[in-house]
Amino acid sequence: MIINLFSRVVPAIALFSASVMMAQNYQTMPITSGLTADVIANGIGSSTVSTNNDVDGVSYAFVAKDFQLTSTSAAITYGIPLDGIINSVVATTPGLSFQLASLNANNSLRLAAVNDVGTLTFTAPKAVTKLYMLAVSGSGTSTVNVVVNFTDGSSQTFSGISLADWYGGSNFAIQGIGRIKKPGATPAAGDDVPSPEGGTNPRLYQSELVIDAANQAKPIQSVTITKASGSGLPNIFAFSADAYSDCAPPVLQAVSGITANSALVSWTGNAASYDVYHSTSNTTPTGSVTPTYPGVTGTSTTIGGLNSNTTYYYWVRSNCNTATGQSVWSFAGTFKTACSTFTVPYTENFDTTSVGSNTSTNAPSCWAYLESTSFAGYGYVAASNSYSAPNSYYLNNSTGTAGSQMLVAPPTINLSDGTKRVRFYARTGTTGTTLVIGTLSNPADPASFTQIGSPVSLTTTHTQYTVNIPAGSDLQLAFKHGLGGTSRAIYIDNITVQTIPSCLEPTAVTASNVTLNTATIGWTAPASVPANGYEVYYSTTNTAPDAATVLNAANSVTSATTSAPLNSLAADTNYYVWVRSVCSGTDRSIWSESATLRTGYCLPSSSSQSSWLSAFSSTGSLIDMAYSSGSSVAGGYQNLTATNNKIINAPGATTSVSFTAGGPTCGIGVWVDWNNNLTFEASERMFVTNTYITNTSGSITVPAGTPLGSYRMRVVTDYNSTAPSNACAAISRGEFVDFTFEVATSLSTSETSLKKKEITVYPNPFKDILHVADIKDVKSVTVTDVAGRVVKTIDNPTAELQLGELNAGLYIVTMNFKDGSKSTVKAIKK
Known part of the structure; x- marks a missing residue:
């Protein structure tokens, strides 16, 4: 049997991680004397005021985060932390930190020449197993010797400790702290201007000094440091330690009694008392951290005040009756609190x-x-x-x-x-x-x-x-x-x-009988039919109504039955509909799940418009069209039914059509919704290619008996299909364009006027000059190639269009009339 109870009670044993090493007892070693130089510029004013020396011998110093040349200078985001605490990023010593001396006083032991020596005395002598030195070498590498002096007069020597240059070295405790150049007698333009130095320099480095086992119980009084060799200038800033203790840490036992807000932790040991620390982070606590539960007598305690369904980590250390007093923290234990019992809803x-x-x-x-x-x-x-x-x-x-x-x-x-x-x-x-x-x-x-x-x-x-x-x-x-x-x-x-509500909501909301401006909404009544009927709310945004939603005549209707008509809807629009029961004047159900409808034709799309319908023209109709475009639009769909881009022809008549695909070859299909049911059925596909083309032609025949009126015509250009079969698809590359196909037996006055504006050009094919039969009402002429690119525009044209510079081929010539209308013809350049 598999039980996967995420965040229920963790099985009754503590979870221990082998990767979590025993916590180290890291402690800082404050320095009481021996620092010889202030090399950190800080506060407001020139760096010459807040420092008395440099790091590298050529006037560069560290910069603190609060440095400003003047009170109006821009604040910097890098630099030495103002509290002087350097949290080491060395992976092998997680939780180790260093405490610098005051930024307003000497904060470095600076050793300029070989055999320069200095002694740093610690405020409180401590017994340690390891000593960590925070130092750097300016203007090149250098080597130092360190003598560790114990309170009993003995010492331990560490020779040949290499210090990296403050730029680019490894094993750094901190990097990207910036620097500043101190002005000389004749200040230069870059003086007193702090620099982040790329965000990775300069650096401070961490050196580890392992104390011999025979010396680990001896408190360290001071360290004496001598520059042994190298061109760089050693700067020693701080020391920290892994404190020694002969007091053994406890061994954690299984966690028990886990609830949503507490857990009973236990351990084995023989100390006088114990400290317990817990956290939601598995970061090992330092020796100086304040315990959550200090001085616990006995070998167990309840950790309380916890959050439910949360992972916690905990550590225990011994308080022993010896000179060294405390053990290091134990291995980390972990547990997860139980889930609180859920309330509805x-x-x-x-x-x-x-x-x-x-x-x-x-x-x-x-x-x-x-x-x-x-x-x-x-x-x-x-x-x-x-x-x-x-x-x-x-x-x-x-x-x-x-x-x-x-x-x-x-x-x-x-x-x-x-x-x-x-x-x-x-x-x-x-x-x-x-x-x-x-x-x-x-x-x-x-x-x-x-x-x-x-x-x-x-x-x-x-x-x-x-x-x-x-x-x-x-x-x-x-x-x-x-x-x-x-x-x-x-x-x-x-x-x-x-x-369970007192007033039950309707279910299975659907839309039917959808037209361009109306729809019928239906639903299933709840088991207990509401006495006062239903309220129907509709919106063009998919945001469910709530208690603050105001119902009015523009967004809602009521019904005593399980259906309701929606009228005066906007065409070609997506609507979202919800229904609720009205059981009494003060008791209404929650709103149902939403239903969706679209008052119009489906919305196709294309993720790439690198292929499109470049040209679509007709001949032989009562009114022909000549559409051209140099590109598609975002999304790959255009509705041009409100423009003059339409074909008019009689029932049973045939219209000749020709197409050009923009970009590479494509497949093309044409649908006309002859039954005006807002759906492009397979039987309404009136033209389709059977191979990839750039130019093609064919015909569209109006079915005999088609009622007079306007019908939606959709042209699909698909880069990935030789024979497009879905007028509503989401394709990867191509275009969908909607036009109007009007069925009529004669032309209206306006259509007759439009017909008369058709312009004749000759000769066709032409060589250099294309003649226009009637130019008087033409404002300009636009010539495009079959790819939809405009190759020439002629303003205020004459009857003779000079086109000799064009290459041989087929062109679309568009006459732009002064009244805003257009007429397009095809012309072939020999």
Whole structure:
């Protein structure tokens, strides 16, 4: 049996990590005397005021974060920390830090020449196992010798310690702290200007001095440092230590008594008392950290005041009756507090939980995947088949046809008091697969499952289900796979546990009879039909209504039945619709799940517009069109039905059409919605290519008996299809353009006027000059090639268009009239 109880009680043993090493007793070693130079510029004013020396012998010093040349100078974001604490980033000494001396006084032991020597005396002598030196060498590397002086008069010598140049060295404790050049007698332009030095320089380095075992119990009084060799200038800033103790740390035992806000931790040892420290971070505490529970007598204590469903880390150290007093901190222990019992309502949509797999089952925090011993199936959060993107919960029984697998909800207050219900969406990959809803008396035992009602028979479409939870004693809800055949997949999403409302909401909201401006909304009545009917709210944004939403005549209607008409809708617009029950003047249900509708034709799209409809023209109609474009628009869809781009022809008549694809070759298809039902059916595809083309031609025949009127015509240009078959697709490259195809037996006055504006050009083909038959109302002429590129524009043209510079080929010549209308013809240059 697999139990995956994320953030329920961790099994009753503490979780120890082998990668967490025993904590070190790091302590700073404050210096009381021996520093000889102030090499850190700080505060307001010239660096010559706040320093008395440099780091490198050529006037460069460190800079602190508060340095400003004047009070109006821009603040810097780098530099030595103002508190002088350097937290080392050396990976082998996590938690080690150094304390610099005052930034307003000498803060470096500066050794300029070979054999220069200095002694740093510590404020409080300490016994240590390791000593750490924070130092750097300016203007090149150097080598120093260090003598560690103990309080009993003995010493230990460390020879040949190499110090890296303050630029570019390894094993640095800190980097990117910047520097500044101190002005000389004749200041230069770059003096007193702090520089971040690329954010990685200069640096301070950490050197480790391991104290011999025979000396580890001896307190260190001072260190004497001598420059041994090298061209660089040693600067020694601070020391820290791993303090010695002969007091053994305790050994942690299993954690017990874990609740939502406390845990009982215990250990073994024989010390007089113990300190306990806990944190949500697994950062090893330093020796100077303040314990959470100091001076605990005995070998256990309860850590309280914790947050539920949270991972904690803890350490214990001994307080011994010896001169050295304290042990180092123990190894780290860890535990996770239990989940608090959930109150209703609560919802889980699985979208914030990491995705699992069939070899790594998982569940959201405080939920669990539970299965019988050796069950073959699996359950986990999946990034697919969701009702609301991106995730759902996936159960698959694999070859398991007996036993149990289920998703277990968190413990819930008063779950089985007879007033609660669960609502959820679910679907299956095999129609008829069942999902069983029930409760558990023991969340770790599948056999404690009690079924509620009949199994839910799922379909391949996400459907919302509501199950009332009967009175009983169980606190945990479970969703159990109904098994059946092998490899039955179930997807669950958007689970809500809530109190059963006094006024029940309608379900299964749908839209039908949709036109450009109207629609009919229908729904299923709840089990208890509301006495005062229903309210229907609609919006062009997918924001669900709430208590603050004001219903009015522009966004809502009421109904006494299970349907309602919506009128005066905007054409070609997406709408979202919700319905609620009105049980009384003060009692309304929650809003239903939303339904969507579109008052118009589907919205296709293209992720790339590098291919498009460059030209589309017709001949032989009552009114012909000549469309051209040098590019597409973002999204790859244009609705041009409100323009003059239309064809007019009679029922049963045939129109000759020709097309040009912009960019590389494409497939082209044309649909006309002859039945005006806002859908482009397969039978309404009136033209299609059967190979990739740049230029092609064909015809469109108006079906005999087609009523007079206007019809939507959609042209699809698809880079990836020789024969486009879907007028509503989301394609990767191409364009969709909507035009009007009008069926008429004669022309109106305006259409006759438009017909008269058609211009004749000759000769065609032409050599150099193209003649225009009637130029008097033409304002300008635009000439484009078959790729849609404008190759020439002529303002205030004459009847003779000089086009001799054009290459041989087909061109689209557009006459732009003074009244804003256009006429387009094709012309061939020989």
